Amino acid sequence: MPAxxxxxxxxxxxxxxxVAGALDLLGDKWTLLVVRDLFAGMKRYGEFAGGMEKIPTNxxxxxxxxxxxxxxxxxxxxxxxxxxxxxxLTPAGEALxxxxxxxxxxxxxxxxxxxxRAEFTGNPADSPFLPAWIKLPGRRRK
Amino acid sequence: MPAxxxxxxxxxxxxxxxVAGALDLLGDKWTLLVVRDLFAGMKRYGEFAGGMEKIPTNxxxxxxxxxxxxxxxxxxxxxxxxxxxxxxLTPAGEALxxxxxxxxxxxxxxxxxxxxRAEFTGNPADSPFLPAWIKLPGRRRK
DNA sequence: ATTTATACTTGCAAAAAGCAAGCGACTTGT
DNA sequence: ACAAGTCGCTTGCTTTTTGCAAGTATAAAT
Numbered sequence: 001m002p003a004x005x006x007x008x009x010x011x012x013x014x015x016x017x018x019v020a021g022a023l024d025l026l027g028d029k030w031t032l033l034v035v036r037d038l039f040a041g042m043k044r045y046g047e048f049a050g051g052m053e054k055i056p057t058n059x060x061x062x063x064x065x066x067x068x069x070x071x072x073x074x075x076x077x078x079x080x081x082x083x084x085x086x087x088x089l090t091p092a093g094e095a096l097x098x099x100x101x102x103x104x105x106x107x108x109x110x111x112x113x114x115x116x117r118a119e120f121t122g123n124p125a126d127s128p129f130l131p132a133w134i135k136l137p138g139r140r141r142k
Numbered sequence: 143m144p145a146x147x148x149x150x151x152x153x154x155x156x157x158x159x160x161v162a163g164a165l166d167l168l169g170d171k172w173t174l175l176v177v178r179d180l181f182a183g184m185k186r187y188g189e190f191a192g193g194m195e196k197i198p199t200n201x202x203x204x205x206x207x208x209x210x211x212x213x214x215x216x217x218x219x220x221x222x223x224x225x226x227x228x229x230x231l232t233p234a235g236e237a238l239x240x241x242x243x244x245x246x247x248x249x250x251x252x253x254x255x256x257x258x259r260a261e262f263t264g265n266p267a268d269s270p271f272l273p274a275w276i277k278l279p280g281r282r283r284k
Numbered sequence: 285a286t287t288t289a290t291a292c293t294t295g296c297a298a299a300a301a302g303c304a305a306g307c308g309a310c311t312t313g314t
Numbered sequence: 315a316c317a318a319g320t321c322g323c324t325t326g327c328t329t330t331t332t333g334c335a336a337g338t339a340t341a342a343a344t
Contacts, residue, residue, distance in 0.1 A: 014195045016257035018249025019178045020243065025253075029169040029332090036161045053156045055293050056333050061292060082340045084291070092252045100161065102240040107160025110234045111167075115158035130241055171301090187322050198302050203323055222307045226322075 025070055026096075030055055031063050033102070035089070035096055038073065043086040067093070167212055168238075172197055174245070177206050177231070177238055179217065185228040209235070 014020045026032055033055065037048050048060055055063075064087060067073040072093035075085040089096075107114050147210060156162045168174055175197065179190050190202055197205075209215040214235035216225040231238075247255050 013255065016255060017175075017178070018246045018253060018256045018258075020175060020195055021253040021256055022245050022249045023171050023174055027169070027171040029176070032165055032169070033159075033162060038161070049291085052149060053159070053162055055294070057251050058294080058334090059332070069213055082291075084254050095248055095252060098244040099241065103164050104160045106237055106241055107164045110237060111163040113155065113158060114160045115211070119290090186321095191322085199323065200303090200325085201301070224322080 017078060018043065025066075025072075030059055031067065032096075032100070034060065034063050034067070035072070035093065038089050038093065039097065039100060044084075044086060045087075048087075070094070157204070167214075172201055172239075173205050174210065174242070176209065177214070178242060179203075179247065180231050180235065181239065181242060185230060186226075187229075190229075214238070235273065 013024055028034075033051075034048055037051060042051075043047055045060070045064075046065075047115060049057055053111060064073065066074070068075055068087075072090055073087050074090055075087050079083045113117065155166055168177075175193075176190060179193060184190055184193075187202070187206075190206075191197065191199055206215065206217070206273060210217055210229075214232055215229050217229050219225060219227045229246055250258070
C-alpha cells in the first residue's frame with residue numbers, strides 16, 4: 001500500500017480531527033441530550049419523549065437511529081408484539097461519560113440559571129452529573 | 143421575592159439543565175470547532191476561515207459573534223483602518239478546555255480514521271489536544 | 285366495542301446551513 | 315497613478331434540517 005497518508009474524509013467526516021469527527025456525530029442540539037438521558041437511566045422511547053426539554057418525536061426517533069448505527073447505543077427488543085425495545089449505551093457510548101461530566105461542570109460554573117435537583121447536590125456520587133428535574137416519580141404538588 | 147423555584151427558561155434556554163444550556167450555546171457543527179482553533183492559538187478571521195474544515199464565512203462571522211456576546215470570546219482591535227481585530231478566549235471560554243480534551247480523547251478512541259499530526263503525538267504537552275493538520279507555516283510541497 | 289396508550293411515521297411550514305458573489309478599505313505591483 | 319489584489323466580512327439565494335401537528339398500527343383497559 002503506497003500512500004495512506006490520511007484516512008479519506010468520508011462523506012460523513014469533514015476532517016480527521018477528533019473534534020470535527022465527534023461533532024459530525026454529536027454536534028447538534030439534541031443528540032447529547034438523549035445521551036444524557038441514557039446516562040440518567042432512561043431506556044424507553046416514552047421516557048425520552050417525556051423529558052422536560054420536549055424533544056420532537058421525529059427527531060428523537062432519528063437520533064436514536066443515528067446513535068444506534070454509529071454504535072453508541074443498542075436497541076434490544078423486550079417484547080415482540082407490538083415490537084418494542086429498550087435503548088442502552090454501548091461501551092463507546094458509555095465512554096462519553098467524561099465528556100458529559102465536563103460539560104456539566106462547565107455549565108454549572110458558567111451558565112447562569114443552571115440548576116440541579118436538591119436531592120443530588122448533596123452527594124454527587126448518586127448522580128454524577130445531575131440528571132435533575134428528570135422526572136422522578138411523585139415529589140410534586142406538595 | 144416569593145417564588146423563584148426555577149430560573150425562567152429564557153427563550154435561549156430550553157431547560158435549567160447544564161447540558162441543555164451548554165448545547166443551546168455550543169450544540170452545532172461549527173461552534174466548538176472555532177473554539178478548538180482558538181485553543182490552537184488562532185486569532186484572526188483569516189486563520190479560522192483557512193482551516194481545513196472550510197467553514198462558510200457567514201457562519202464563521204456568526205459564530206464569532208455569538209461566542210462574543212455569550213462571553214466566551216473577546217474581540218480586540220489590533221488596527222483601526224480598516225478596523226481589524228483579534229479573537230481570544232475569555233476565562234469562560236478557556237474553561238471549556240477539559241470538555242475539549244475529553245472530546246478529543248473520545249474521538250481518538252472511538253472514531254476510526256482520526257489522526258493527529260506526527261509532530262504532536264510524541265509530546266502531548268506541546269499540544270494538549272492535537273490541533274493536528276491545522277496548517278502550520280511551510281512544511282508542504284516536499 | 286370503544287377508548288386509551290405506546291412507539292413511531294408522515295406532511296408541511298419555518299429556521300438554519302451552505303454556497304457564491306459582492307463590497308469597502310486599504311496594499312501592492314507596474 | 316491606476317489596475318489588480320487582499321482581508322474581513324455581508325448579502326442573496328437554494329438546500330437541508332428542524333419543529334410542530336396529525337396520523338397509524340398494535341394491544342391493553344373499560
